[in-house]
Amino acid sequence: MTDSLINNNSMKKFAVFGNPIVQSLSPTIHQMFAKQCGEQISYEKILAPEDGFTPAANTFLSQPGAVGCNVTMPFKQDAFALASVDDQAALDAKAVNTLMKRSDGTIAGFNTDGVGLVNDLLNHGVQLQGKRVLLIGAGGAARGVIAPLIASGIASLHLTNRTKAKAETVASETGGGKVKVVGIEDCDKVAPHIIINSTAASLSETLPFDMNATLFKECETAYDMVYRAEPTYFMQQALSLGALQVLDGLGMLVEQAAASFTIWTGYKPKTSAVIDVLRSQLKAK
Known part of the structure; x- marks a missing residue:
């Protein structure tokens, strides 16, 4: 009995906040990371009321043993407002997906989505250095990946969106003037090597816009940030139009979680086995 009490006292506490939250894979992912790294953690899903994220997060983080938490929709902007933020990706996105309690009691905020995307691309052998990238969509998902993409050494980043004015706003507020x-x-005039779909169009089996083969003439990789058990609609269409490689966002999900885990613990977990487990779980459903 005493042993378990000692273990509980030394256990690091984490959580993910969202609404809805039942679908979150974060506890599964982080428990696998912890096992790899020999860390003892608890990681829970917390359904916060839509107007009650800040008190819920403060309550969780004020507990003994609480180290940090992940934040998903619709609370990423609330987390940004709550935290002290130096992270460029989070400043660009005006959204935070990772909170960490500092030793002085203040709360630091980060956005690890873009690092997750870049690491997933690199894991798949995608050459980023000197490449032309087209980013589709101008929502929070696009904003969060701009700084890490630019930092990866790409030649250019073009942003497109159905509402051009929205893309222009994002370009003026992010990327230090490097987003066109x-x-x-x-x-198609961009002749992109890498095309990234940050919209959720695939979830409704549609495309972000009417795409043609000219757009994919030089496309080495087409990446869809959403994921399904089978290739998404965007991936299927991109392949048929000439993309050499297509990828979905499951690896990005695991890699952004790995970046959070590193911020909290200092450990860099290996991700490939975790992605394989999740992929097989998806297919089994």
């Missing part, structure tokens, strides 16, 4: 906006109708 291109109209939907002119995307």
Whole structure:
């Protein structure tokens, strides 16, 4: 009995906040990381009321043993407001997906989505250095990946969105003047090597816009941030239009979690086995 009490006292506590939250894979992912790294953790899903994230997060983080938490929809902007933020990706996105309690009691905020995307691309052998990238969509998902993409050494980053004005706002607020906006109708002129879909269009079996083979003429990799058990609609279409390789966002999910885990514990967990487990769970459903 005493042993378990000692273990509980030394256990690091984590959580993920969202609404809804039942679907979150974060506890599974982080428990696998902890096992790899010999860390004892508890990791729970917390359903916060839509207008009650801040008190819920403060209550969790004020517990003894609480180290940090992940934040998913719709609370990433609330987490940004709650935290002290130096992380460029989080400043660009005006959204935070990782909170950590500092020793002085203040709360630091990070956005690890873009690092997750870049690491997943690199894991798949995608060459980023000197490449032309087209990023589709101008929501929070796009904002969060801009700084890490630029830092990876790409040649150019073009942003396109159905509402061009929204893309122009994002370009003016992120990337230090390095993000160029291109109209939907002119995307093929970019001749992108890498095309990243940050919209959720695939979830409704649609495309972010009407794509053609010219757009994919030089496309080495087409990446969809959403994931399914089978290739997404965007991936299927990109492949048929000439993309050499297509990837979904499951690896990004695991890699952004790994970046959070590193922030909290200092350990860099291996991700490939975790991705394999999740992929097989998805297919078994």
